Amino acid sequence: MATSATTDHVLAPAKPHSLLADYATLFKLRISTMVIITAGAGFYLGSLRSGISPFHAGFLQALIGIAVVTCGSSALNQALERKSDSLMRRTADRPMAAGRISLAHGLILGFAATFLGALYLAYTTNLLTGTLTLLTAIGYVAIYTPLKRVTTINTFIGAFPGALPPLIGWTAARGVIEWPGVALFAILFVWQFPHFMAIGWMYREDYARAGIRLTPNLPNARYAAQSTVVQALFYAVLMIPTSLWLSWFHITGLPYTIVATLLGLWYLYATIRFARILHGSNEADNTALARNLLKTSVLYLPLLMLAMILNAQGRLLF
Numbered sequence: 001m002a003t004s005a006t007t008d009h010v011l012a013p014a015k016p017h018s019l020l021a022d023y024a025t026l027f028k029l030r031i032s033t034m035v036i037i038t039a040g041a042g043f044y045l046g047s048l049r050s051g052i053s054p055f056h057a058g059f060l061q062a063l064i065g066i067a068v069v070t071c072g073s074s075a076l077n078q079a080l081e082r083k084s085d086s087l088m089r090r091t092a093d094r095p096m097a098a099g100r101i102s103l104a105h106g107l108i109l110g111f112a113a114t115f116l117g118a119l120y121l122a123y124t125t126n127l128l129t130g131t132l133t134l135l136t137a138i139g140y141v142a143i144y145t146p147l148k149r150v151t152t153i154n155t156f157i158g159a160f161p162g163a164l165p166p167l168i169g170w171t172a173a174r175g176v177i178e179w180p181g182v183a184l185f186a187i188l189f190v191w192q193f194p195h196f197m198a199i200g201w202m203y204r205e206d207y208a209r210a211g212i213r214l215t216p217n218l219p220n221a222r223y224a225a226q227s228t229v230v231q232a233l234f235y236a237v238l239m240i241p242t243s244l245w246l247s248w249f250h251i252t253g254l255p256y257t258i259v260a261t262l263l264g265l266w267y268l269y270a271t272i273r274f275a276r277i278l279h280g281s282n283e284a285d286n287t288a289l290a291r292n293l294l295k296t297s298v299l300y301l302p303l304l305m306l307a308m309i310l311n312a313q314g315r316l317l318f
């Protein structure tokens with residue numbers, strides 16, 4: 001059933017929700033899964049760097065800890081944004097925005113998961129990893145989330161916590177911050193811009209309704225579209241050399257370099273097609289181009305991670 005807008009808020013659709021389904025939304029299960037995949041890749045590569053198999057209890061402990069903190073911070077993000085979420089079609093049906101999960105419920109769950117998860121990580125992996133994960137959650141919840149209503153720079157700020165999970169995975173395996181871990185951070189950092197420019201553009205009216213500031217919904221529509229496209233293209237071009245940086249540290253070799261270049265060209269191609277929003281006047285066509293870029297971004301990333309893991313593992317075996 002479609003959602004319907006009123007003058008000051010968007011009504012949630014009247015469909016039943018199980019508590020389990022509401023928790024899945026509260027914990028942003030799909031984004032959190034991607035966070036865990038990237039953290040897992042960091043751990044895997046870090047373990048190989050140490051010359052040990054990644055498949056030991058530490059791998060599971062690190063992923064469980066990171067997953068719990070990620071879910072906790074997603075709940076806290078939704079507690080803070082329950083009002084603005086209720087104003088957007090995309091998010092009006094979220095459990096806290098729609099009032100199915102109370103503020104106290106969300107806050108208790110969010111704080112408990114964030115702090116207990118970070119403590120668990122510090123205890124099972126190392127203090128650096130627990131601290132970095134807690135700082136990531138703070139960056140996401142306490143800095144990025146309130147900034148969304150203040151300045152369009154929020155996306156740049158939010159890209160820092162967004163990019164930290166693979167570095168956290170690396171420190172969980174290695175105990176220290178090292179250049180290959182920084183290279184993984186850089187990959188995630190750069191990846192987010194085309195990803196988010198597509199999303200921001202698709203939902204720009206929704207975001208504007210909720211008072212969230214983004215490049216795609218700047219008051220001058222022409223300038224907003226141009227700036228959105230320029231940023232997406234700049235980072236899509238930068239994505240290729242950034243993804244190849246890992247080979248500089250001999251974590252990966254020629255096979256990864258070839259695959260990463262091809263994947264990067266694919267991501268760039270989707271971004272170049274997205275640039276057609278500057279000339280296309282048909283809103284449905286423009287939305288399809290943005291949705292295609294979003295889809296490409298969420299396929300590109302796990303494929304890139306898979307390529308680096310396979311190549312790094314292969315280098316050890318052959």
Ligand code: HEM
Binds near residue numbers: 090162163196
């Ligand atoms: C500034 C950074 C980011 C912003 C503002 C952002 C925002 C969003 C939003 C609003 C959506 C929902 C799109 C929709 O409902 O159609 C989304 C989708 C998604 N994001 Fe991001 N994101 C960012 C970074 C990340 C990071 C770091 C990851 C994981 C590593 C990630 C993974 C995903 C995935 C997997 C989806 C698709 C989920 C689905 O289909 O529901 N995003 N992102």
Ligand SMILES: CC(C)=CCC/C(C)=C/CC/C(C)=C/COP(=O)(O)OP(=O)(O)O
Binds near residue numbers: 031
């Ligand atoms: C290890 C750990 C604590 C990781 C957490 C980092 C994390 C979840 C980053 C997500 C990146 C990000 C800024 C998403 C924006 O979503 P949004 O909140 O703006 O999206 P919305 O509009 O759907 O609420």
